[in-house]
Amino acid sequence: MIKVEGLGKRYKLGAPTAFDPRAGLMENIRRLTGGKRPDFWAVRDVSFEVEQGEALGVIGRNGAGKSTLLKMLSRITVPTAGRFTINGRVSSLLEVGTGFHPELSGRENVFLNGTILGMRRAEVRRKFDEIVEFSGVERFIDTAVKHYSNGQKVRLAFAVAAHLEPEVLIIDEVLAVGDVEFQRKCLGKMKDVTTHGRTILFVSHNMSAINSLCGRCLLLDEGRIEAIGDPGSITTRYLSHNSSGLVGEKDLSSSPVSPDGAGRFLHLRWTNTSGKVIDHVQLTQAFNLEVDFEIVERGYKPQPVALVYNSSGEIAFMTFPGEGDHPTQPGRYRATLHFPANLFNEDTYYVSFWFCTWLPHKVHFVLENAISIQVLDDLESPTRAPSHATVMGIVRPKLPWDIHPL
């Protein structure tokens, strides 16, 4: 059904993309004088086959080449090397609601989005009532989409996507943004699709979705296929495979001292329990956040305060060292914040810091979005729902339950 041979995509690093006359000119001069930009293969030498009715999951770290691979197979971008053949009608969903126009009504947008996704107008007309019913926005179907809430827009867009009848579906996890309810509907509909003998190529960070949907899984690393096979073993391999680590730390040692002279942060890093720097973690593992800071001026008792946000920007909690021995002397210190296992949900969490003295209360400076970590679901997680349903919530603590006969 899908046959990919030696596919590769090369980008020139730092090459001017959009038009910038000076950059373009410099590029030409550089070329004339024989200088070359370094190449970067986003995808290299990728070969695989997908049979009809099979669902292949594609996983890998950010920048491993998943999106580039998908874009090539969707024909959005052309490969630099290799070839591929796809037999059958293809729909690629890299986004929901592509082409939605705010000035047009829901009705008009259904036609617009449907034909952009490759449906015929007659086909949209035939399925129109079904689409509108699925979306649940019947009442507003003749209202301009700019008056819709975000949720309504997404529901209508997804309703269109769900009514595509491709033989091959190429789908990106960006689909999975949105509310939990929507994600569930999305995954449910995709399951329907595979059971109807369609072929699916599915890119995701969501290991439980990959495991429950896909018959085979492909792991990409630095643009190459690292492994392909049974999703269970591939996802486990991916999760246990520690990253090279540079993303999981942030060097602030050259940052200036706060304006009031109290101090500054020097270094932030996520570490696992054996002290290795990490950028992602399984939710069943404990991990640490190390904060190196410096107190410069006497007279303050500053300490780091961490504010933890989820990927939707909701604050999960705020945490700081309790009462007790805080350093007051100028000097350099390391604060280690220990996160227990089974606290977070599956998400990317962002940490902002305050550098703050409590009494008298003074925030010396704020470091927004200082560092982030990806928390991944784990097949062995005790807080995992048996049906693979999404577990809702900003956090997902493991709490003791007791059940007794009355």
Added chain:
Amino acid sequence: MRIHVDAARWSALPDLHELFAHRDLFLTLAIRDLKVRYAQTVLGLAWAVVQPLATLVILSLIFGRAVNVSTGDVPYPLFAIAGISVWSYFAFVLKESGGSVIGAQEIVRKIWFPRLIIPLSKAAVGIVDLLVALLMVVVLLAWYGVVPGPQALYAPLYLLAIILIALGLGIWISALTIRFRDLQHVVPFIIQFGLFATPVAYPCSIITESLPKWVQVLYFLNPMAGAVEGWRWSLLGVGDPGGLCWLSLGSGLVIFVTSLLGFRSVERVVADLV
């Protein structure tokens, strides 16, 4: 359906079969633009009348009355509306399709379809305004009691030529704009300059009777020069559609054909550029 993509093989010719397969998208995009265009205007379609009408009044006052350009037996307003009707379309297509691919970058980055659909659909939207303007031509013909002669049979051919010239330039600009965004700012200049370098407000004879040959050749390299002259001749029987006018039509054909090839070569990399 079978899709085969090979990095080593690339056709320089546009895939017309694929283009035809996406005709519904073309139609939807054109309908979208029409609706968006008139969704929030009070006068709606009346704008399609107001714009050429305003141009007609100004040209009639300046060239018809003040300068008193000689247009033979034909009343000046009738002479002018013939040129304005097609020139407005030409200007519209240049303006709209020029930046169209850049304007559609959100879609272009997320889904594949023959990108040529984008400028084509913009040109199709202009057809509505063109029809309104042509209606004004008919009204003025009736008003002045002018009945076109047998040469009117050529009118559809000249109209087609003008549409293809507009498309060719529009497609060229949309392809080049992807790489050189500044070109968007050049379009209004081309339109303004082109209005004077095209026999819209005056007959070609002004050029052919008074300027040296090499200037005339330059003048008629403008594809619209010969096309507009021929179009007006087919309607009103004034002017000379032969001679250097053929140079214009040839230049138009070259522009149209090369635009398809040029667009094709940019289409390949458009998602990496926008």
